[in-house]
Amino acid sequence: MLAIAKSLDVANNRIGQIVSVTPLLLVLVQFTLVLMVHVFGIGSVKAQESLQYINALMFMGGVGYTALAGEHVRVDIFFHKMEQGKRDLVDFFGTLFFIVPLCILLWLTATPFALNSWQGFEGSTETTGLHLVYILKTMPLLFTFSLSIFAVANVIRLGHALLKKDSGAE
Amino acid sequence: MDISTILVALMFVTLFGFLLTGFPVAFTLAGTGLLFGGIGLATGALDSTGIIELLPNRMHENIVRNELLFAIPLFVMMGVMLERSKIAEDLLESMGKLFGSLRGGLGISVTIVGALLAASTGIVGATVVTMGLLSLPTMLKRGYDTRLAAGSIAAAGTLGQIIPPSIVLILLAEVLSNSWSEAQREMGIFSVSPMSAGELFAGALIPGLVLVAMYIGWQIFIAIAKPSYSPPVMEKGEVELNTAFFKQLIGALVPPLVLIIAVLGSILGGIATPTEAASVGTVGAILLGAARLFPDHRRQVWIALTSLVGLLIIAGTFDLRMTRDDVPLSDMIGFGLAVLLSLMFAYCLMTSIWRLYRQGTMGEVSRSTVRISSMIYAILIGAALFSLVFRDLGGDDIIAEILSGLPGGYWGALAVVMLVMFVLGFFLDFIEITFVIVPIVAPALLMMDGSLGPIWLGVMMAMNLQTSFLTPPFGFALFYLRGVAPPEVKTTDIYKGVMPFIAIQVVALIALVLFPDLATWLPETLFG
Numbered sequence: 001m002l003a004i005a006k007s008l009d010v011a012n013n014r015i016g017q018i019v020s021v022t023p024l025l026l027v028l029v030q031f032t033l034v035l036m037v038h039v040f041g042i043g044s045v046k047a048q049e050s051l052q053y054i055n056a057l058m059f060m061g062g063v064g065y066t067a068l069a070g071e072h073v074r075v076d077i078f079f080h081k082m083e084q085g086k087r088d089l090v091d092f093f094g095t096l097f098f099i100v101p102l103c104i105l106l107w108l109t110a111t112p113f114a115l116n117s118w119q120g121f122e123g124s125t126e127t128t129g130l131h132l133v134y135i136l137k138t139m140p141l142l143f144t145f146s147l148s149i150f151a152v153a154n155v156i157r158l159g160h161a162l163l164k165k166d167s168g169a170e
Numbered sequence: 171m172d173i174s175t176i177l178v179a180l181m182f183v184t185l186f187g188f189l190l191t192g193f194p195v196a197f198t199l200a201g202t203g204l205l206f207g208g209i210g211l212a213t214g215a216l217d218s219t220g221i222i223e224l225l226p227n228r229m230h231e232n233i234v235r236n237e238l239l240f241a242i243p244l245f246v247m248m249g250v251m252l253e254r255s256k257i258a259e260d261l262l263e264s265m266g267k268l269f270g271s272l273r274g275g276l277g278i279s280v281t282i283v284g285a286l287l288a289a290s291t292g293i294v295g296a297t298v299v300t301m302g303l304l305s306l307p308t309m310l311k312r313g314y315d316t317r318l319a320a321g322s323i324a325a326a327g328t329l330g331q332i333i334p335p336s337i338v339l340i341l342l343a344e345v346l347s348n349s350w351s352e353a354q355r356e357m358g359i360f361s362v363s364p365m366s367a368g369e370l371f372a373g374a375l376i377p378g379l380v381l382v383a384m385y386i387g388w389q390i391f392i393a394i395a396k397p398s399y400s401p402p403v404m405e406k407g408e409v410e411l412n413t414a415f416f417k418q419l420i421g422a423l424v425p426p427l428v429l430i431i432a433v434l435g436s437i438l439g440g441i442a443t444p445t446e447a448a449s450v451g452t453v454g455a456i457l458l459g460a461a462r463l464f465p466d467h468r469r470q471v472w473i474a475l476t477s478l479v480g481l482l483i484i485a486g487t488f489d490l491r492m493t494r495d496d497v498p499l500s501d502m503i504g505f506g507l508a509v510l511l512s513l514m515f516a517y518c519l520m521t522s523i524w525r526l527y528r529q530g531t532m533g534e535v536s537r538s539t540v541r542i543s544s545m546i547y548a549i550l551i552g553a554a555l556f557s558l559v560f561r562d563l564g565g566d567d568i569i570a571e572i573l574s575g576l577p578g579g580y581w582g583a584l585a586v587v588m589l590v591m592f593v594l595g596f597f598l599d600f601i602e603i604t605f606v607i608v609p610i611v612a613p614a615l616l617m618m619d620g621s622l623g624p625i626w627l628g629v630m631m632a633m634n635l636q637t638s639f640l641t642p643p644f645g646f647a648l649f650y651l652r653g654v655a656p657p658e659v660k661t662t663d664i665y666k667g668v669m670p671f672i673a674i675q676v677v678a679l680i681a682l683v684l685f686p687d688l689a690t691w692l693p694e695t696l697f698g
Contacts, residue, residue, distance in 0.1 A: 016537065016540065017537075019540055020533065020536040020537045020539075020540045021536065022243075022540070023243050023244075023247050023535075023536050023539040023540060023543070024247075024523070024532070024536055026240065026243055026244065026449075027244060027247065027449050027452045027453060027456075030240065030244065030445065030446065030448075030449035031449040031450060031452075031453050033446070033449075034442065034446045034449060034450060035481070035512060038441070038442070038485060039481050039482075039484070039485040039490060039508060039512075040485075040490050040491070040492075040505075040508065041489075041490055041491040042491070042493075051237070051240055052234055052235055052237075055234070055239070055240050055243065056234045058243060058540055058543060058544070059243075059540075059543055059544045059547035059548070062540040062541065062543070062544035063544050063547075063548050065540070065541070065544070066540070066541045066544040066545055066548070067194070069541055071541045071542070071544075071545055072194035072195070072196055072197070072545050072548060073194065073195050073196075073545055073549070073599055073601070074192045074193065074194050074195065075189045075190055075192055075195065075597055075598065077190060077192075077597065077644060078190060078191070078192055079191070079192025080192075082192070087192070090191050090192055090193055091193065094191070094193035094194070094197065094198070094201075095197075097201060098188075098193065098197045098198060098200060098201025098202075098204075099197050099200075099201070101201065101204050102197065102200045102201060102204060102555075105204060105222065105225065106225065106226070109222075109223045109225055109226050110225075110226040113226035113227065113230075114226075136230070136234060137226075137230055139230075139234065140226045140229050140230070143229075143551070
């Protein structure tokens with residue numbers, strides 16, 4: 001079981017590595033647009049819209065990676081004083097009762113949301129825009145995927161740690 | 171009381187209970203929203219799951235497609251870059267040397283650097299930690315009063331909330347502009363007048379500077395009234411104020427200052443949107459970072475900056491649109507020059523990025539940016555789910571009813587909202603308050619008679635939260651400082667040290683109430 005958790009973590013870290021090119025890409029595309037618009041007086045709806053894709057890729061793909069790094073902000077008043085076992089307990093039940101249902105909801109709702117858009121390959125509302133809106137509308141599934149593999153790995157990892165602690169105490 | 175009212179009240183209580191366990195805020199918001207969606211369905215308070223099913227749609231329409239929010243990763247990256255490339259550190263060190271031989275000098279330089287760093291990063295934690303690590307030991311070693319030293323650093327760190335371009339103000343502007351349109355529609359105004367992030371930046375600028383001035387004033391007052399509290403940190407003549415020193419000072423001070431002025435100026439001047447300005451700021455931070463870390467690369471950075479200035483001059487002089495029917499020769503030459511300069515700039519920028527990448531800083535900065543931005547976006551998504559359910563339960567109507575039923579009309583309602591936000595600021599970060607509380611209370615407040623408009627309200631909220639982050643026992647800035655302060659600084663020292671600054675904050679808040687022009691004059695003048 002722990003091996004599964006480990007490989008899911010590897011996958012999430014890999015996604016994190018991949019999406020970490022997006023901030024720089026976002027800067028460069030937006031900056032190029034600034035130069036084009038403010039210096040050369042030419043705009044590009046395609047480039048403008050591509051920012052949505054880059055940005056969405058970043059935070060939809062980065063959610064599990066961020067969770068794995070433990071960087072989702074917590075209310076730290078009591079948590080930082082807790083011992084490791086208690087923290088694991090909070091994280092175990094939190095993952096099970098908050099993140100897992102969220103993932104289920106998103107799998108159930110984001111899948112038809114994406115499929116609807118793929119039917120007929122939905123395009124941009126702007127005629128000169130990027131006609132890849134079906135890809136953009138698939139991004140919530142990336143969020144769901146990234147968060148789901150984190151949740152499964154986390155439940156396995158923490159469940160294991162809690163069980164071991166219990167049996168060790170007896 | 172009907173079932174919805176009970177559920178709405180329970181929803182808040184439950185949220186706070188769960189948040190206090192320390193589970194990540196983003197998922198606690200989503201989970202509580204789902205839980206109460208389920209309870210609502212079970213008790214019949216909600217009649218369908220339609221609302222909850224809207225979540226992917228909300229993620230797409232309100233978050234993915236929201237161009238203002240692109241400014242978040244950009245500003246985060248700019249701040250992380252300035253921090254990792256040690257530009258912030260240099261700034262603090264040089265300012266310390268400049269003012270070091272004066273009584274109270276280090277306290278003043280901490281305030282100024284806090285304001286400057288704030289303007290460039292807007293992340294409270296980062297500023298407090300940086301200054302806590304760098305300045306606090308020096309201050310203590312040189313005999314500063316422990317309380318004064320700790321208070322100065324914690325207070326200066328929170329300036330990042332209020333001094334534009336801060337991330338807090340961007341998020342607040344996003345939420346308030348929605349509330350403002352909603353309020354206007356409710357009042358039957360169909361030609362809704364919008365509120366932009368630039369206007370909120372303009373509104374926060376003067377109050378922010380007033381705060382900085384008051385902080386500095388306090389340092390000067392202490393230096394005169396209690397000379398032993400803030401002694402000079404170096405002997406006269408320890409640092410020679412010669413050309414070499416001034417060169418170093420200018421080298422540390424001018425680049426970040428120019429960067430901040432360029433970013434802020436272009437937003438306030440209405441030339442660029444916050445997102446556009448943020449990308450320029452980040453490119454600037456990348457160039458400065460490369461110049462700081464690789465001295466042999468400075469010439470290229472100079473070339474890049476010179477070409478950029480050249481481009482601006484050409485853009486102002488010639489008409490570079492080449493798609494016109496008849497392009498005069500002079501414009502063609504200008505266009506050619508501009509293309510040449512752009513290529514030179516692009517080359518120098520690329521080599522800077524490449525060197526930062528090879529050395530490792532670029533990767534670190536990028537990954538850190540992904541994590542910080544994902545964290546903020548995850549809260550946005552969690553809060554979206556929470557407020558979908560909250561609204562479907564009729565929560566916003568209930569809140570509006572409560573607020574308008576308070577004695578004292580607008581001011582009574584405002585006072586209660588401010589008090590609630592202040593207390594919540596002990597437990598929650600500004601992001602959660604902005605996304606959970608503000609959208610619920612702001613439309614109701616903005617609709618009431620006597621409302622001073624969204625900009626003034628936004629500045630009040632930002633300053634109020636800033637104060638609460640400074641207030642013991644739970645202020646966020648105090649936690650961050652506690653984390654990096656040496657053990658001989660007692661927690662009570664930190665608490666007592668921030669008291670005068672809290673008093674200053676309260677005075678500033680009162681001033682803002684008495685003279686609303688402080689917040690509204692500049693945006694009106696700039697944006698009409």
